[in-house]
Amino acid sequence: MLDAGIIGGSGYTGGELIRLLYNHPDVNVKVATSRSFSDRKVSDVHKHLKGFTDICFQNLTPQKVKSECDVIFVAVPHGASMNVIPEIVDENTRVIDLSADYRLDTRVFESVYGMVHKDPRKAPYGLVELHPEVADENFVANPGCYPTGAILSAAPLASNKLIETAIFDSKSGITGAGISPSKTSHYPNLAENIVAYKLTTHRHKAEIVQELERLDHNINNISFTPHVIPSIRGILTTSHLFLKEDMEYDEVMSIYQQFYKNNKFIRMVEGVPSLGGVRGSNFCDIGFEMDSENRRLVVISAIDNLVKGASGQAIQNMNLMCGFEETTGLWVSGISP
Ligand SMILES: NC(=O)C1=CN([C@@H]2O[C@H](COP(=O)(O)OP(=O)(O)OC[C@H]3O[C@@H](n4cnc5c(N)ncnc54)[C@H](OP(=O)(O)O)[C@@H]3O)[C@@H](O)[C@H]2O)C=CC1
């Protein structure tokens, strides 16, 4: 049995890690840190976890967490993680960082995030379907939520060098913005509404570009626009992929099926995937339709931002890094059709 620690346990992804790890047969959550809720029971803060954990939050140094745990999830905001990681990464500890601090080359990170990196280096990018080599790593950067849905929707065609232009249009539930309330999350501003933001400049575009260019270095026409919807969890991405050649539906389907043939968390669906179908689960559901007139493939991907987009994917990484079967603790369905 491995002991796990969560640095930043009082936030949304921290709570989700504790919820999911309860069902992991080989891992016990021993430590969850929080500065604001130190000494409070985890289940008093994450009330849905009552009966599933009896630990209290602690305000521990990263070194102290390392001394007590075999595997550590860092679930703090970007910019804060780079203060923690150098204290805990070593050859005896498995570390998964959920923040953006180590996902990009340092120079790209500094330009996109507008800050100087205190620990300039990049970690392997933990999108397991594209990077199975994370199994050999001690330290992995868990992908961003929007990039997970966007990259997975286009990777099979990018890898076959078939995309001329890719336009990603994503809609996210509000937990994607973290636990602190904001003007956007204020009920009258979000209810019965859809809020587009950072129309051309969202920081996640850099991750999408990094991973798709790795598959096809000639793709140079990638756009991304995010929206927040009045939903708690889930990201639905509509990807408009303008292709280099005419293709039939069956031909495209067989490319996707072949590319993802070993990936149990990718489900190719007939028709349009739904958020209910993946909510609470680590699945990424993908469906598409061909617009032959415009040589455009419209691909829809659906993920739960807190599971495949964050904590579930982090556990998927941990499973590979620790030599467990990839689906351990994660094999649950979505909650509705
Ligand atoms: N929400 C999502 O869907 C996704 C989030 N992520 C990333 O995962 C990370 C966590 O996200 P999320 O759980 O939503 O965030 P939250 O804002 O919900 O929680 C953040 C946590 O970090 C702690 N924290 C805040 N600031 C600091 C700091 N300066 N130093 C140490 N601890 C701090 C907070 O606890 P306390 O203040 O009590 O110490 C809290 O436990 C972020 O980097 C986020 O970008 C990635 C993919 C998806």
Ligand SMILES: CC(=O)N[C@@H](CCC(=O)OP(=O)(O)O)C(=O)O
């Ligand atoms: C809905 C919403 O606000 N989403 C967040 C996604 C943040 C996130 O998880 O991004 P990192 O992990 O890269 O920090 C946003 O757009 O800022």
